[in-house]
Amino acid sequence: MAGGGFVVGDGQKTYPGKLTPFVLFTCVVAAMGGLIFGYDIGISGGVTSMPSFLRRFFPSVYRKQQEDATTNQYCQYDSPTLTLFTSSLYLAALISSLVASTVTRKFGRRLSMLFGGILFCAGALINGFAKHVWMLIVGRILLGFGIGFANQSVPLYLSEMAPYKYRGALNIGFQLSITIGILVAEVLNYFFAKIKGGWGWRLSLGGAVVPALIITLGSLVLPDTPNSMIERGKHEKAKTKLRRIRGVDDVSQEFDDLVAASKESQSIEHPWTNLLRRKYRPHLTMAIMIPFFQQLTGINVIMFYAPVLFNTIGFTTDASLMSAVVTGSVNVAATLVSIYGVDKWGRRFLFLEGGTQMLICQAVVAACIGAKFGVDGTPGELPKWYAIVVVTFICIYVAGFAWSWGPLGWLVPSEIFPLEIRSAAQSITVSVNMIFTFIIAQIFLTMLCHLKFGLFLVFAFFVIVMSIFVYIFLPETKGIPIEEMGQVWRSHWYWSRFVEDGEYGNGLEMGKSSSNQGTKHV
Ligand code: BGC
Numbered sequence: 001m002a003g004g005g006f007v008v009g010d011g012q013k014t015y016p017g018k019l020t021p022f023v024l025f026t027c028v029v030a031a032m033g034g035l036i037f038g039y040d041i042g043i044s045g046g047v048t049s050m051p052s053f054l055r056r057f058f059p060s061v062y063r064k065q066q067e068d069a070t071t072n073q074y075c076q077y078d079s080p081t082l083t084l085f086t087s088s089l090y091l092a093a094l095i096s097s098l099v100a101s102t103v104t105r106k107f108g109r110r111l112s113m114l115f116g117g118i119l120f121c122a123g124a125l126i127n128g129f130a131k132h133v134w135m136l137i138v139g140r141i142l143l144g145f146g147i148g149f150a151n152q153s154v155p156l157y158l159s160e161m162a163p164y165k166y167r168g169a170l171n172i173g174f175q176l177s178i179t180i181g182i183l184v185a186e187v188l189n190y191f192f193a194k195i196k197g198g199w200g201w202r203l204s205l206g207g208a209v210v211p212a213l214i215i216t217l218g219s220l221v222l223p224d225t226p227n228s229m230i231e232r233g234k235h236e237k238a239k240t241k242l243r244r245i246r247g248v249d250d251v252s253q254e255f256d257d258l259v260a261a262s263k264e265s266q267s268i269e270h271p272w273t274n275l276l277r278r279k280y281r282p283h284l285t286m287a288i289m290i291p292f293f294q295q296l297t298g299i300n301v302i303m304f305y306a307p308v309l310f311n312t313i314g315f316t317t318d319a320s321l322m323s324a325v326v327t328g329s330v331n332v333a334a335t336l337v338s339i340y341g342v343d344k345w346g347r348r349f350l351f352l353e354g355g356t357q358m359l360i361c362q363a364v365v366a367a368c369i370g371a372k373f374g375v376d377g378t379p380g381e382l383p384k385w386y387a388i389v390v391v392t393f394i395c396i397y398v399a400g401f402a403w404s405w406g407p408l409g410w411l412v413p414s415e416i417f418p419l420e421i422r423s424a425a426q427s428i429t430v431s432v433n434m435i436f437t438f439i440i441a442q443i444f445l446t447m448l449c450h451l452k453f454g455l456f457l458v459f460a461f462f463v464i465v466m467s468i469f470v471y472i473f474l475p476e477t478k479g480i481p482i483e484e485m486g487q488v489w490r491s492h493w494y495w496s497r498f499v500e501d502g503e504y505g506n507g508l509e510m511g512k513s514s515s516n517q518g519t520k521h522v
Contacts, residue, residue: 023162036117045305046186083442089147093148106232116153117146128206224241242255282489290429296466314387351467358400
């Protein structure tokens with residue numbers, strides 16, 4: 001990422017260059033990485049609610065499901081192997097994203113994407129042709145490795161390719177492709193579940209091969225980023241590429257800053273221990289807390305298990321999948337709202353509004369489920385109005401997430417880290433996200449079984465905590481160039497004690513050591 005820049009009067013820095021068709025194309029192809037992540041999030045819940053799939057791989061769950069509605073409905077899906085099927089992927093993704101950070105740095109972003117695509121293809125094929133549970137799990141692990149590589153390299157690739165003015169929009173573009181992936185998976189599940197003979201789940205799982213092929217082939221034609229070329233000593237090649245990407249001849253300013261930034265970051269011997277320095281306390285806190293809170297909204301309970309959840313509260317398989325399609329569409333639409341509003345209304349407003357919205361919905365859903373299912377999980381007859389109320393509030397909840405913690409959970413960390421800690425801090429954000437995605441996926445069905453409707457109140461509690469956290473500790477970052485970000489901490493009532501004046505190392509100050517010496521920072 002660009003480290004310094006050309007500073008003009010208003011404190012904003014500019015580099016010549018435009019959003020060329022070339023860069024747009026490369027970014028669209030690269031964003032397919034989000035699609036494979038989303039497809040996986042959306043596919044497992046639908047598949048695990050298909051009776052033919054359960055009968056074949058998880059017969060005990062299938063039997064419980066077939067028992068009549070007088071038995072405890074909260075516990076019908078409580079099976080550690082079933083949850084392992086969903087959650088193994090995130091554990092694998094966590095491990096491989098750490099490996100991928102070395103590949104991405106030493107061999108370029110492209111190669112990581114290529115690895116990601118290939119591993120993902122292999123996983124999708126093994127899943128599509130699975131005959132035993134172990135094949136399902138091995139397939140999921142391979143998919144997870146693929147996602148680890150893709151999630152590590154794609155956001156980096158996008159940020160480095162994008163002209164700095166469009167970095168925010170492109171960042172949420174990645175989240176948008178995640179939500180589209182989830183929706184596509186849910187729509188396919190809906191149709192494949194109808195296939196006679198009950199083998200539709202093979203198409204659902206094997207279908208992941210399509211986005212995987214796109215990213216595999218895409219990475220073969222995509223150019224590597226100039227930043228990555230410089231990092232690996234290919235300066236001349238990098239300059240030529242930068243000219244092509246930006247669509248202008250004079251790229252020397254940006255190029256010099258890239259070289260300076262690369263030198264600076266190479267001079268830091270221990271990026272991980274560097275992160276522990278006192279002045280990076282606010283960044284480290286946010287790198288950990290933001291992804292932690294994002295997962296504690298409970299969103300993935302809906303994303304992974306929406307059909308299972310709807311089934312539990314009395315919908316038939318078909319209606320459950322349809323409801324999941326509805327929530328998936330709301331997710332995409334509300335992400336578009338976020339793209340529109342994030343730079344107008346600000347991050348804090350969206351975080352707090354989204355939090356309030358989610359909180360109200362969680363309370364209503366808990367009350368509805370509690371009223372009908374009680375503590376013993378036996379609902380009796382479920383009226384139609386009841387189903388409509390539950391689905392409506394789940395949709396309002398998803399919308400609240402999709403314009404707040406969804407995109408901002410990735411955007412805010414990526415924009416607050418100064419260059420010298422950016423890649424290490426970003427790895428922490430990704431890892432924390434994966435760990436908690438794993439934990440939620442692994443324990444949700446057991447929690448539903450034991451906590452019953454109270455489960456929604458647990459997430460509601462965390463939404464209150466995270467909203468207070470944002471209110472007190474998160475400064476507004478709207479409209480502030482990344483390299484100016486130091487000021488938000490310096491003027492913060494709490495964080496200012498960690499970040500002293502002049503001590504804050506950021507892109508701009510680093511840039512001064514090279515081409516920026518003559519520019520005036522106002
Ligand atoms: C989260 C995922 C979640 C998705 C839902 C992402 O930002 O990281 O865990 O499933 O949003 O749209």
